[in-house]
Amino acid sequence: MFITSPAGVNIGQALESVPPLAQRLRHSAEQCGRRVRTVINPIVMCRATEREAWAYHDAIVAHVDPTHRYDSFDSDAHAWRGRDATDAVKRRAIGVNLHVVGSPDQVVDQFVQLRAAGCDGFQLSFYDFQPDLEFFGAHVLPLMKQAGLRH
Numbered sequence: 001m002f003i004t005s006p007a008g009v010n011i012g013q014a015l016e017s018v019p020p021l022a023q024r025l026r027h028s029a030e031q032c033g034r035r036v037r038t039v040i041n042p043i044v045m046c047r048a049t050e051r052e053a054w055a056y057h058d059a060i061v062a063h064v065d066p067t068h069r070y071d072s073f074d075s076d077a078h079a080w081r082g083r084d085a086t087d088a089v090k091r092r093a094i095g096v097n098l099h100v101v102g103s104p105d106q107v108v109d110q111f112v113q114l115r116a117a118g119c120d121g122f123q124l125s126f127y128d129f130q131p132d133l134e135f136f137g138a139h140v141l142p143l144m145k146q147a148g149l150r151h
Helices: 011-031 050-062 085-094 104-116 129-139 141-146
Strands: 043-046 099-102
Touching: 011 099, 011 104, 043 050, 043 104, 043 129, 050 085, 050 099, 099 104, 104 141, 129 141
Parallel strands: 043 099
Antiparallel strands: none
């Protein structure tokens, strides 16, 4: 089952809001005689250092198109209701899914924490897909294997 952070793009808030969501979904599935696993879809902004990763993040946010109103998206999706308006600029610039930002070690640590919070898997997105995916493959995937997140 694909999920998103009920609390928005911030990893700290996601780590608080995802466990009750995952529990509720698992419980509902069990009531129907089913077993589900949860998959979350974060956007990953990873660089060699934390400072570089946040500089990349901040440069994207600084160049948001102020005329485009992604925060006015009209949807009946429960996942998007009640989102914090303070991260509207970040959502417009980077996307509405959870933001995982940091060095390779920090990104893997955030994945480990999300796993402990109830996420069974990750469907990853990247801002500049090809170079970001290449960096991720070279620098993050080996650490994910060491952390037991990949086999």
